Amino acid sequence: MHKIGFVGCGNMGRAMLSGVLSAGLCESGDIIVSARTQKTLDAVHEEFGVNVASNNGDAAKAEMVILAVKPQMYESVIAEVAPSLSSEAIVVSIAPGKTLSWLAEKTGAKKIVRLMPNTPAAIGCGMTSVAYGDGLDEADKARVMAFVQSFGEGEVLSEHLFDAATAVAGCSPAYVYMFIEAMADAGVAEGLPRASAYRMAAAAVAGSARMVLETGQHPAALKDAVCSPAGTTIEGLRVLEEKGMRSAVIESLLATIEKAKRL
Numbered sequence: 001m002h003k004i005g006f007v008g009c010g011n012m013g014r015a016m017l018s019g020v021l022s023a024g025l026c027e028s029g030d031i032i033v034s035a036r037t038q039k040t041l042d043a044v045h046e047e048f049g050v051n052v053a054s055n056n057g058d059a060a061k062a063e064m065v066i067l068a069v070k071p072q073m074y075e076s077v078i079a080e081v082a083p084s085l086s087s088e089a090i091v092v093s094i095a096p097g098k099t100l101s102w103l104a105e106k107t108g109a110k111k112i113v114r115l116m117p118n119t120p121a122a123i124g125c126g127m128t129s130v131a132y133g134d135g136l137d138e139a140d141k142a143r144v145m146a147f148v149q150s151f152g153e154g155e156v157l158s159e160h161l162f163d164a165a166t167a168v169a170g171c172s173p174a175y176v177y178m179f180i181e182a183m184a185d186a187g188v189a190e191g192l193p194r195a196s197a198y199r200m201a202a203a204a205v206a207g208s209a210r211m212v213l214e215t216g217q218h219p220a221a222l223k224d225a226v227c228s229p230a231g232t233t234i235e236g237l238r239v240l241e242e243k244g245m246r247s248a249v250i251e252s253l254l255a256t257i258e259k260a261k262r263l
Helices: 011-023 038-046 069-086 098-106 119-125 138-149 161-190 196-213 219-228 232-242 245-262
Strands: 003-006 029-033 051-053 064-067 090-093 111-116 128-134 150-155
Touching: 003 011, 003 069, 003 119, 011 029, 011 038, 011 245, 029 038, 038 051, 038 098, 064 069, 069 098, 090 098, 090 138, 111 138, 111 161, 111 245, 128 138, 128 161, 161 196, 196 219, 196 232, 196 245, 232 245
Parallel strands: 003 029, 003 064, 029 051, 064 090, 090 111, 128 150
Antiparallel strands: 111 128
């Protein structure tokens, strides 16, 4: 029996798979992946060296089964894989909107976990929300957390907070990339080479995030430390406030949460 089976392997599945292998949690031979097309299977096998199968049921025979397909495909895919699940399999969902109780009913599995990873998992810097079902013991939970930590950090949450976590950690990388792109565009407008502008903007965002995580200081305090009286930074902040940056970010995340609730 394989240790991990990925049912589906799109962008998020590949990010998690890459993290697991890079961290050495499993050997490629311990993993099996299923996908809809032979093209995807060939690409995954060539890139990662894992076992592949065109039948989702084959991937579902693993000790830990990752349901890495789109939310709208869950019901049909679960119908395919449920007969192949072992009684002790840990079934892991990465779909927003699919509750633990819904997953238990549809799969018939007793060990259910919900994860909400994000794409930085591909470089070992993921931030994954974790909600455990009642059927997992402490050893199961430790195994799941080892899986999560192979591609970043994990935060155990009550399930009712998952929609908020989907927005704040799962979807927000797309918004951060847009911010980086906009900052780089401003640099290019003033003559910076495009490659330099992207590198400088991305490094500034990465360093700022590390300051929050490693110093433990409130983001507002760190912001204030950059703003000299009558200086350039406070002038830029004045414009961001005038343009409604805070409100725009909050409203976009709230819209993301509402969408997650409707899935």
